[in-house]
Amino acid sequence: MNKRPFGRPDWKVREIGFGAWAIGGSWGNVSEQDAEATLHAALDAGVSFLDTADVYGSGRSERLIARVLKERGQGDVIVATKAGRQLNPHVAEAYTAEALMRFVEGSLERLQTEALDLVQLHCPPTEVYYRPEVFEALDRMVEAGKLKHYGVSVEKVEEAIKALEYPIASVQIIYNLFRQRPAELFFRLARERQVAVIARVPLASGLLTGKLRVDSQFAPDDHRAFNRHGEAFDVGETFSGVPFKVGLQAVEEMRAVVGDMPMAQFALRWILMNEAVSVVIPGARNPEQAVSNAQAAELPALSVDQMEAAKAIYDRLIRLHVHQRW
Template sequence: MAWRLGGPRLLEEKTLQKRPFGKTGWQVSEIGFGAWAIGGSWGDVSDRDAESALNAALDQGMTFIDTADVYGDGRSERLIARVLKSRGRDGLVVATKAGRKVNPHVSAGYTPAVLERYIDDSLRNLEVDALDVVQLHCPPTEVYYRPEIFEALDKMVVKGKLKSYGVSVENVEQALKALEYPITSVQIIFNMFRLRPIERFFARALEQQVAIIARVPLASGLLTGKLSTQSTFAADDHRQFNRHGEAFDVGETFSGVPYDVGLQAVEELRAISGNVPLAQLALRWILMFDAVTVAIPGAKNAEQAAGNAKAASLPALTDKQMAAVRDTYERLIRPHVHQRW
């Protein structure tokens, strides 16, 4: 059994079940750490809380970390580098993203030179010689029809700046198009409020051995069951400033579900969770799908990170529970999101 010094006391390191990450040969924990919240756009998170959250996630056995260059303009990447410098990187996979710095965010702004500059920035922020995974960060749809962009990423693999690359997409159509390229992974919103990826995309990705990273797994906190009509959000929290898609795709905030509808659906889902926290049930639901490689809930403190990890040890959902999730989706959620994303 491995131990490490964690502040004033020793913390037992735990091991989560692992799944293969595409064709890389890597095995990653089925629950990973989404590092958007420790970078920015989720209200104030101190460096101390951010580092505690990441350390707690790693203590629980998470071996996959997802970040991006725009999360706090590199803050998330730098925090990750600081934590990993103190405890080591062995057995860990860190995926970052590039492209959202393009301004205006249009296809023409994506060029090989621009992407390489962003990748060089991430190399410095993460303090590594080669990035494990770089994902195009929700580029405009037109980018998926430009083979030269993916060829540029291939060249950066040859240069040794990248070990592999993938994409983070807004919708299923983009995900399917991305599978035409030699990508390692696709990051896509998948949760109890976003069922469309199950229909065609999962089977195709499995067939091509492409890893699936399930992002926004808790629908921006709705699926924690802790939000209500009285909940308020800080001005710099995207759940306040992007409620209607003012800053980026509205599907990134509450999975595109109208807030009041989401709260209604949560009450139905709470009824099937029993004594299990809804957030943990929602994460365990995602793991019911073999096509999913890793779910990446965020955490703003150590308690949230440890709670996310517990989801993996829950028993499988019953057929009755799975049917109840589908029923709630079909009646309440589908009209708002299914054909859009």
């Protein structure tokens, strides 16, 4: 798998990473045995970047990662975690130095490490990006050796652009066939500032696997069942904010563009066509999904015709629902 530079840190990461939300929680039941097998499969396939968060399964995802990496003795894997969503209420003024230190200490314990590779503010309220004291607190934690680098995970392009004013290492943002706006301006600005881009929700919560149907059923604890309208968190995290039936229609039209390759691999390869992306982090619930995701990096570059056709479907069916919202 190809490696890409990860912004200002002297890191090279393989371009397909692993998003560890699904093995933590909110995606239906995944046993610990299946979760560990999925992590092993991803790492065996060459993945070198794992993305997690302290709230994924209330720490379960971080603990699973620590256990698997300890078992493998693999010290060359970068683990990025996130902090902030434990706050209740989740408001800007709650992002204090004391709260962030508490979250970092918890992740250090669960990940069984002396210094976190990368801590990302976990989709904080927009006002946080206008509070320099929050980022100064993170600077002090770097100086204290608690973490090596920090970044942000954002909901909106505007938040991503504002975050570039701070000495961040990375921005994690939703970027996929159904969320194309980040490539218009933000990607260029990130490259100019040598800030890594982590592309999350690359398969639009499974829509872009091509396997969902209008009658697909989801477990009660799967966010695709309980967050269709943003009941629990930003609706853009579920199906990328695209109305389910509209997304299904777009996927059906995309099949003619995809050709013989699996839809999910096409969607991941489409993301990798943009050199501003440092790593894309698809999730997986079983080893087969993890391996298939990693194999997307081996596909040849998409053709101009495929790229233009995908853009046309986005413009006609999807843009109206998402483009200016995020």
